Structures are given as C-alpha cells and as structure tokens.
Amino acid sequence: MDTIDMTIHGLHQALESKQLSSVEATKAMLARIEAVEPQVGSFITVTPEQALAGAEAADRRIAAGDMDILTGVPLALKDIFLTEGIRTTCGSRILDNFIPPYSATSWEKLRDRGAVLLGKLNQDEFAMGSSNESSAFGVCRNPWDTTRIPGGSSGGSAAAIAARQATATLGTDTGGSIRQPASHCGCVGLKPTYGRVSRYGVIAYASSLDQVGPLTRDVTDCAIMLGALAGYDPKDSTSVDLAVPDYVATLPNGVKGLRIGLPREYFIAGLDADVQKAMDAAIETYRRLGAEFVDISLPHTDYAVATYYLIATAEASSNLARYEGVRFGHRSANAEGLIDMMTKSRSEGFGAEVKRRIMLGTYALSSGYYDAYYVKAQKVRTLIMNDFIKAFADVDVMLTPVAPTPAFKIGEKVNDPLQMYLSDIFTIPVNLAGTCAMSLPAGFSTDGLPIGVQLIGRPFGEEAILRAGYAFEQATEWHRASANL
Amino acid sequence: MKYQPVIGLEVHVQLLTDTKIFCGCPTKFGSEPNSQTCPVCLGLPGALPVLNKKVVEFAIKAGLSTNCSITPRSIFARKNYFYPDLPKGYQISQFEDPICQRGWLDIQLEGQAVKRIGITRIHMEEDAGKLVHGDLPGLHDGSGVDLNRACTPLLEVVSEPDLRSSDEAVSYLKQLHQIVTWLGICDGNMEEGSFRCDANVSVMPVGSDTLGTRAEVKNVNSFKFVKQAIEYEIQRQIDLIEDGGTVVQETRLFDPNLGKTRSMRSKEEAHDYRYFPDPDLVPLVIDDEWVERSRRELPELPEQRRQRFITELGLPEYDAEVLTANRALSEYFEAGVAAHGNAKAVANWVMGEITRSLNDSGTAIQDCPVTPLLLAELLKLIDGGTISGKIAKTVFDEMWKSGKAPHVIVEEQGLVQVSDSGAIEAIIDGIMAANAGQVEEYRGGKEKVFGFFVGQVMKASKGKANPAVVNQLLLDKLKG
Ligand SMILES: [Zn+2]
Numbered sequence: 032m033d034t035i036d037m038t039i040h041g042l043h044q045a046l047e048s049k050q051l052s053s054v055e056a057t058k059a060m061l062a063r064i065e066a067v068e069p070q071v072g073s074f075i076t077v078t079p080e081q082a083l084a085g086a087e088a089a090d091r092r093i094a095a096g097d098m099d100i101l102t103g104v105p106l107a108l109k110d111i112f113l114t115e116g117i118r119t120t121c122g123s124r125i126l127d128n129f130i131p132p133y134s135a136t137s138w139e140k141l142r143d144r145g146a147v148l149l150g151k152l153n154q155d156e157f158a159m160g161s162s163n164e165s166s167a168f169g170v171c172r173n174p175w176d177t178t179r180i181p182g183g184s185s186g187g188s189a190a191a192i193a194a195r196q197a198t199a200t201l202g203t204d205t206g207g208s209i210r211q212p213a214s215h216c217g218c219v220g221l222k223p224t225y226g227r228v229s230r231y232g233v234i235a236y237a238s239s240l241d242q243v244g245p246l247t248r249d250v251t252d253c254a255i256m257l258g259a260l261a262g263y264d265p266k267d268s269t270s271v272d273l274a275v276p277d278y279v280a281t282l283p284n285g286v287k288g289l290r291i292g293l294p295r296e297y298f299i300a301g302l303d304a305d306v307q308k309a310m311d312a313a314i315e316t317y318r319r320l321g322a323e324f325v326d327i328s329l330p331h332t333d334y335a336v337a338t339y340y341l342i343a344t345a346e347a348s349s350n351l352a353r354y355e356g357v358r359f360g361h362r363s364a365n366a367e368g369l370i371d372m373m374t375k376s377r378s379e380g381f382g383a384e385v386k387r388r389i390m391l392g393t394y395a396l397s398s399g400y401y402d403a404y405y406v407k408a409q410k411v412r413t414l415i416m417n418d419f420i421k422a423f424a425d426v427d428v429m430l431t432p433v434a435p436t437p438a439f440k441i442g443e444k445v446n447d448p449l450q451m452y453l454s455d456i457f458t459i460p461v462n463l464a465g466t467c468a469m470s471l472p473a474g475f476s477t478d479g480l481p482i483g484v485q486l487i488g489r490p491f492g493e494e495a496i497l498r499a500g501y502a503f504e505q506a507t508e509w510h511r512a513s514a515n516l
Numbered sequence: 517m518k519y520q521p522v523i524g525l526e527v528h529v530q531l532l533t534d535t536k537i538f539c540g541c542p543t544k545f546g547s548e549p550n551s552q553t554c555p556v557c558l559g560l561p562g563a564l565p566v567l568n569k570k571v572v573e574f575a576i577k578a579g580l581s582t583n584c585s586i587t588p589r590s591i592f593a594r595k596n597y598f599y600p601d602l603p604k605g606y607q608i609s610q611f612e613d614p615i616c617q618r619g620w621l622d623i624q625l626e627g628q629a630v631k632r633i634g635i636t637r638i639h640m641e642e643d644a645g646k647l648v649h650g651d652l653p654g655l656h657d658g659s660g661v662d663l664n665r666a667c668t669p670l671l672e673v674v675s676e677p678d679l680r681s682s683d684e685a686v687s688y689l690k691q692l693h694q695i696v697t698w699l700g701i702c703d704g705n706m707e708e709g710s711f712r713c714d715a716n717v718s719v720m721p722v723g724s725d726t727l728g729t730r731a732e733v734k735n736v737n738s739f740k741f742v743k744q745a746i747e748y749e750i751q752r753q754i755d756l757i758e759d760g761g762t763v764v765q766e767t768r769l770f771d772p773n774l775g776k777t778r779s780m781r782s783k784e785e786a787h788d789y790r791y792f793p794d795p796d797l798v799p800l801v802i803d804d805e806w807v808e809r810s811r812r813e814l815p816e817l818p819e820q821r822r823q824r825f826i827t828e829l830g831l832p833e834y835d836a837e838v839l840t841a842n843r844a845l846s847e848y849f850e851a852g853v854a855a856h857g858n859a860k861a862v863a864n865w866v867m868g869e870i871t872r873s874l875n876d877s878g879t880a881i882q883d884c885p886v887t888p889l890l891l892a893e894l895l896k897l898i899d900g901g902t903i904s905g906k907i908a909k910t911v912f913d914e915m916w917k918s919g920k921a922p923h924v925i926v927e928e929q930g931l932v933q934v935s936d937s938g939a940i941e942a943i944i945d946g947i948m949a950a951n952a953g954q955v956e957e958y959r960g961g962k963e964k965v966f967g968f969f970v971g972q973v974m975k976a977s978k979g980k981a982n983p984a985v986v987n988q989l990l991l992d993k994l995k996g
C-alpha cells in the first residue's frame with residue numbers, strides 16, 4: 032500500500048516493523064501535499080521543517096523502543112489550533128501575522144505522543160461557514176470534484192484526508208463543522224461530547240458549542256485519535272473530569288441488539304434522493320447486522336437552526352471582541368486615534384460572514400432585545416436537549432443524514448446565507464444538545480460524490496457510536512474508496 | 517424647599533490573593549510592565565479562564581461578615597465593551613446571581629440611633645490593565661498598555677440607597693473598610709486604589725417618596741474625598757433644581773484638587789454592556805457545608821470584639837472602640853491582657869505610650885519593638901513596686917530603642933525604686949537644710965511649697981524614690 036493511503040493503525044504497523052521510517056512517511060506526505068495542493072488548497076501553512084524535525088525525533092523514539100500508536104504519524108491541524116511559533120490564522124486576515132506563544136492542549140497531547148505536524152489547514156474564517164468559502168486564504172476544493180466545496184468550516188481538514196495529504200487531521204465542530212465536510216469528502220469525522228476534549232488554545236467561535244474532534248480514514252483511527260485527545264484539562268473549566276475508556280478495545284463488540292432511533296423530523300420532504308438512498312441502505316445494513324430500529328421524535332428540531340444562529344452569534348460577538356489591533360493581529364495602518372484604530376482594524380481584518388455574525392450576535396445581546404432573542408434561544412436550547420434526553424431513554428444511538436445534499440458547487444450558495452445555514456440542519460441539534468455524533472462514509476451520489484450518515488450518541492457515549500460505526504465499516508466498502516486526483 | 521439626599525455606594529475591594537482571579541499569574545505590583553502576564557490575562561486567542569478558589573473563599577468571608585446570603589449557584593457574566601486596557605473586549609464579572617446577596621451593616625453616628633444600611637450584593641470580577649502615556653521604550657510620546665493588573669481579583673460591594681448624608685456614607689464606608697482589612701482579604705489602601713468607591717447621589721424634596729435622578733460620582737479615593745464629593749454633588753443638584761433645572765442621569769468624575777465633580781458621560785453615551793453568562797466558566801456551586809466551614813473559620817469581627825471588651829474585660833466604651841480600630845491592635849492588646857491580667861492598665865499603656873511611639877516613628881503595630889509580653893513585664897514591675905510609673909516611661913523608651921527586656925534595663929541603669937526610709941530621709945534632710953527659706957514658708961502656712969520639696973527629692977533621687985514614701989516622710993519632717 033502507498034504510504035499516503037495508510038491509516039494510522041496501518042502506518043503504525045509499518046513503523047513498528049521498521050518497513051518504513053517516520054521521515055520517509057513524512058516526506059511522502061510532504062511530496063503529496065506539494066503535488067496536489069494547487070488543485071485542492073487544503074493548507075494555509077505547510078511546515079516542512081517542523082515536520083521533518085518531528086519525524087526525526089519520532090524515529091529516535093521508535094529506535095529507542097519508546098513508541099506510542101501516534102509516534103511518527105504525520106498529521107495536520109485546522110488553523111484554529113494554536114501552535115507555538117507557527118502562524119495561526121483561523122482563516123482570517125486579522126490574524127494573518129499571528130505567531131502564537133503557546134500551543135493548544137489537543138495539539139500538545141498529540142505532539143507528546145510523537146505525532147508529526149505537516150501544517151495548518153484551510154477553514155472558514157473563524158469557523159463561520161459550511162463551505163470553506165469564507166476563508167481569507169483562498170478556496171479549498173473538494174478532491175472528489177474540484178468544482179465543488181469540501182464543506183466547512185473544517186473544509187481543509189476533510190479535503191486533506193480525501194486528497195491523501197495527511198494521515199489524519201483535527202477539526203472543530205460548532206454546528207457540524209467536522210461532520211458535514213467529512214460527509215462531503217468521504218471520511219470519518221467525530222464531534223465528541225461537549226467537555227470531552229479540551230478547548231484550551233483553540234480559537235473560540237461559540238464557546239458553549241465548540242468542540243475539537245478528529246477526521247480520519249476509518250473508524251479505528253477515529254477511536255485512536257479520540258483516545259489521545261479526550262480527558263480533563265485543568266486549563267479548560269468546561270472540560271469534564273471523566274475517565275477515558277479504551278475506545279479501540281470495544282470496537283469489535285458488534286451491534287446485535289443495539290437499538291437505533293430514527294428521528295422522524297430528520298426525514299423531511301426535499302431530502303436529496305441520493306442521500307435518502309444512502310440512508311435506506313445504511314438502515315438495511317444495520318438490520319442485517321442485528322440492530323433494531325425504533326421510530327423516535329425530536330419535536331423541537333425545526334427551531335434548532337434559528338436557536339443556533341442566536342446563541343452562536345451572540346457568543347461570537349463577544350469572543351471576537353479581542354481582535355482590535357492593540358496587542359496582536361492586524362492593525363490598520365491608516366487610523367487616527369484609538370477608536371478609529373480599533374474600528375478600522377476590525378473593518379479591514381474581518382470578512383463579510385464574520386461581520387454579519389458579529390452584528391447578529393451583538394443585536395441578540397442588546398439591551399431591549401436580550402430577553403426576546405438570547406434568553407429565548409437558551410430556553411429553546413433546553414427544550415432541544417430534553418428532546419434528546421427523552422429519545423435516548425428508548426434507544427442507544429440515532430441514525431440520521433449528515434447533510435441534506437452532497438457537496439454543492441463552489442459559489443452556489445455564497446450569496447444566499449440562509450440556504451447556506453440550512454446545510455447544517457441535521458448537525459446543529461447535536462451541538463445544542465451537547466452530545467456526540469459521527470459522520471460515516473455510506474455511499475455515493477449519482478455524480479460520484481461521497482455521502483455520509485450520522486450516528487448520534489448519548490452524552491459521553493462515544494464508545495457506542497464508534498462501535499456501531501466500526502460494525503458498519505466492516506460490512507461495507509465505502510471508506511475504502513478514494514478520490515481520483 | 518428642604519431636600520433629602522439619597523446615597524448608595526459601590527465599593528471595589530481588591531483582594532489579597534497571591535495569584536490572579538482567572539490565571540496563575542502573581543498579583544504583586546511594581547514589576548516591569550506586562551511581566552506578570554500569561555495567555556489568559558493577555559486575552560490571547562484560545563485562552564480560557566479558570567476560577568481561583570481563594571477568591572471565592574474571600575468573597576464568602578466578606579459576605580458572611582456583612583450579613584449576606586451566599587448564593588448556592590452563582591454565575592459569571594461577560595460585560596462587553598471596548599477599551600485598550602481590557603484585553604478580551606469584555607470583563608468577566610457577575611450580573612445575575614452574584615455570590616453574595618441581601619446583607620447589611622449597622623452604623624451609628626454620634627448622638628444618633630443605630631441605623632441599618634442594606635447591602636444589595638457583593639460580586640466577584642477581574643480588574644482591567646492600565647494605560648501608560650508618555651515616552652515609552654521605542655515610542656516617543658505614545659500610549660502603552662500594561663496588563664500586569666489585568667485579571668487581578670476584585671469584589672464589588674453594592675449598598676442599597678439607604679444612606680442619607682455624607683457622614684452616614686463615610687461611616688458605612690469606614691466600617692466596610694474595617695471589615696475587609698480585618699478579614700485580611702484587602703490591604704485597604706485607598707490611595708493606591710485597593711479600596712475604591714463610586715457614589716450614587718440624588719436628592720428629593722423632604723417628605724417625597726419618589727427618588728430623584730441620580731448621578732454616579734467616580735474616582736473618590738479617600739474618606740475625606742468621599743465626604744467632599746457627596747456634599748458637593750448634593751449641593752450641585754439642589755442648586756440645579758432650585759434654579760429650575762433638572763438633574764440628568766450621568767457619570768461624574770470627582771476632582772480632588774478642585775473639590776468638585778464634573779460630567780464624564782451622559783446616559784445616552786453610556787455603554788450597552790450586553791451582559792450574558794460566560795460560557796467559558798461553569799456555574800459556581802457553593803453548598804451549605806462550604807458556607808458553614810467558612811463561617812467557622814471567620815475571625816471574631818470588630819463589632820463582636822468591641823462588645824466583648826466592654827462586657828468581659830470591663831473596658832469603657834471609648835477604650836473598646838479605640839482598641840478594635842484594627843485587628844492587629846486588638847490582638848496586641850489581648851495578648852498584653854493575657855500576659856498581665858489588668859485590662860484597664862494594659863489599655864492605658866496601649867492607647868498611651870504604645871500608640872504615641874507608633875505614631876511618632878510611623879511604625880505599624882505588627883512591627884512594634886515592645887512585644888505584648890514585654891509590656892506586661894513592665895507593668896508587673898510597676899505593680900510590684902520595683903519601679904515607679906514615672907520611671908516606667910523611661911524604661912519603656914529604652915525598651916523601644918533597644919528591644920531589651922524591662923528588668924534588664926532596670927538592672928543595668930540602676931532604676932530600682934528606693935523605698936528605704938533611711939536613704940530618703942537623708943535626702944530630705946539635705947534638701948531642707950539647703951532650702952531653709954522654703955521650710956519657713958511652709959511652716960508659716962504656705963502649703964503649696966510642699967510640691968517644691970517633692971520635686972527636689974525626686975530630682976535628687978533621679979526619680980527612683982518611692983513617691984508614697986517621700987510624701988509621708990516629707991510631711992512628717994516639714995511639720996517639724
Ligand atoms: Zn495571567
């Protein structure tokens with residue numbers, strides 16, 4: 032097998048048995064990045080020197096017998112993760128020149144296990160978008176069809192997997208930003224339960240919704256990555272102090288007797304026929320594997336998108352206040368006085384979508400509107416959470432589509448924010464409920480575009496969805512397909 | 517028309533924790549600008565706040581000492597506004613559900629009844645950094661931001677508008693100041709801003725029950741200025757109304773040089789702070805056990821101690837008041853009483869010689885070179901007749917200077933009181949012989965001359981003669 036096609040566990044075997052060195056694997060990846068990057072645009076910053084230094088260090092560890100499953104594995108990070116000494120832009124002009132003095136906890140955890148950093152991945156600006164088109168650093172294209180979007184906001188993280196530019200990547204998911212691009216690019220993407228993975232050092236979009244997660248080639252890799260990332264971080268008060276299970280060990284336990292809920296509100300009229308077909312096939316596969324299906328209801332689903340766009344924008348309007356050109360980032364060169372400097376720096380530094388969301392959020396929190404918008408949205412959020420709690424009384428996991436359609440064309444929805452926002456209709460409720468979900472390759476459209484299905488788990492029930500995903504993967508071949516670049 | 521002032525105070529209390537409220541940086545001052553900082557207090561992207569538990573403990577102590585209820589589940593909120601000294605573009609504070617609510621303090625002005633002043637709330641928050649203007653490294657005549665102070669912990673104590681005069685306001689403020697310094701949670705330094713006060717002032721016609729429009733007066737950093745600022749503001753508002761004008765809701769700045777307040781910003785210019793719960797911090801849950809533990813750990817408070825000094829130690833009210841002015845002084849006094857036994861005698865010395873020497877030398881009671889044990893020893897020397905009260909003052913001065921024990925000084929300098937009548941008689945005989953004229957005067961009925969003889973004897977004995985013995989012998993001899 033070609034190095035660039037390897038999974039984490041496959042590469043680990045090759046490294047362990049000395050068939051391959053980390054330097055060789057890393058060089059192969061860097062060569063691949065160089066070769067296909069003009070077509071894809073997954074990266075904002077490639078870090079070959081750091082990568083090779085990391086690979087050499089990993090090879091020394093391997094030679095010394097001090098090897099972890101991630102030692103020597105070349106990874107790439109969404110450019111939302113702070114990396115000490117390496118430019119971190121969050122896809123925004125305003126952080127064009129920002130070199131962080133510290134690293135995100137999640138990257139430190141991977142690095143300490145010996146993972147190798149290939150570079151920083153393209154994304155929607157401040158993770159605001161579903162198509163990667165709001166990036167200030169150029170378009171990222173879907174490797175399966177380069178006229179189409181890879182999804183967003185972790186578009187680069189998904190495209191890099193599909194384009195075989197990294198063995199695995201990290202993304203963040205606020206309303207579907209890992210799962211939707213994973214679905215569009217045919218990879219596995221997991222959004223863990225809120226609090227499962229530290230947010231320290233991850234640039235905040237909407238703090239009560241943001242969660243770090245992996246994008247990988249298969250479910251086993253996803254379980255490996257989650258095991259490395261999960262756990263309490265004293266630097267993040269919202270991370271939860273709960274033991275981390277061995278996610279890999281329970282993968283083969285099967286789905287016999289597993290009760291899978293089908294929320295009827297997710298099977299709406301207008302669902303793309305190819306998506307429907309993939310869903311039907313997935314249900315059939317699970318039935319064959321011995322799972323039971325239960326018809327369930329999540330009655331407040333209709334309000335999820337509106338609720339999300341009030342809460343997320345409200346938090347974002349406050350989270351993005353620190354970008355004013357005083358201490359770091361872009362500072363306007365033609366400003367006079369303090370207020371003008373802050374105003375111009377922000378006007379010049381932020382893109383249109385970010386400005387739109389800051390204004391929406393500022394409005395929702397304004398005196399006189401706070402109760403009608405922000406407070407009401409919080410109440411609806413509670414109702415949505417309760418929907419999930421009730422439904423999970425009857426089922427172990429839920430199965431739904433990830434996105435209403437396969438990847439759309441670049442430019443298709445840029446001028447129609449509302450249509451764009453509806454791309455996340457099936458993923459947003461999971462973030463509002465704070466629980467976990469995974470996108471799993473489950474078929475192709477008639478145009479040959481990947482389609483994913485979503486497994487939703489109970490809070491901190493990642494084991495169950497990984498196990499269900501693994502069983503599905505064992506019974507299907509979808510995850511083995513690769514984009515023809 | 518007569519007007520009734522209505523005043524409420526908002527007091528910021530800077531807490532004496534070793535580290536900041538949401539990060540591990542030290543709180544000490546005077547360091548190189550921006551040296552006491554980290555990603556959290558610099559407001560860098562990706563940084564997250566973690567609550568310092570010590571701040572919570574201090575807040576609970578302050579709440580319990582001011583009769584507040586402790587909120588079982590309190591919440592941090594973001595107060596959003598742009599200013600260069602505010603690195604995140606918001607201040608983490610508390611808005612709905614602050615940690616302490618519904619407390620009170622009793623004040624009493626001279627000759628008046630006790631009055632209860634309500635405390636609406638006490639909440640925790642972080643301080644901002646500060647701006648520095650002028651010539652800076654690499655920048656001529658510019659402005660810089662020093663974030664060493666950013667994220668240092670504050671309590672904001674908000675009173676009800678129950679105060680009716682500047683004297684009441686100062687009395688309340690002094691009591692609050694005494695409590696937070698007594699608890700050791702604040703150094704109380706008003707000049708440096710560790711304890712700072714904003715006053716909400718309005719006036720209404722006497723007999724009215726509709727509050728007037730209030731102005732918020734900021735930047736009053738001494739008790740004297742609080743009194744001045746409030747009085748100026750009351751008069752300004754009355755004059756304005758009498759002249760047919762109306763008071764507008766605004767923030768005013770007190771100028772201590774002019775003794776006046778001036779407008780800073782109007783209500784229209786006021787910020788919309790867009791408060792909302794901070795999603796980076798989980799709700800703070802304080803169970804009954806925590807509250808009770810804090811209650812048990814509370815020291816005896818000044819008011820309780822004052823009462824005890826009166827009832828248990830039999831001190832006059834005045835003495836009890838003076839000796840509970842601060843915790844260290846009252847503790848010094850109590851240690852002295854424990855070692856000596858006579859509370860009034862110790863009180864007289866602490867309020868007299870000790871206080872005078874502390875003031876003269878600018879020494880804090882904690883650093884008093886004469887320890888309570890040594891003071892007690894000195895008093896015992898007086899009690900036992902070894903030295904006179906007068907000599908004791910000489911001994912005390914020497915103790916202050918050298919730190920030596922009183923019996924050592926008495927021995928070294930031969931200050932033991934002379935009670936031997938033979939020795940004193942010899943002195944008296946000598947003085948009477950040398951002052952025959954005065955002896956005649958006395959014997960002729962001019963009894964005032966008696967004092968002259970006492971003085972001469974004491975002088976001749978270098979103060980060591982026992983005054984009681986001197987008096988008796990002189991009387992006997994002068995009568996002839
Ligand atoms: Zn700090």
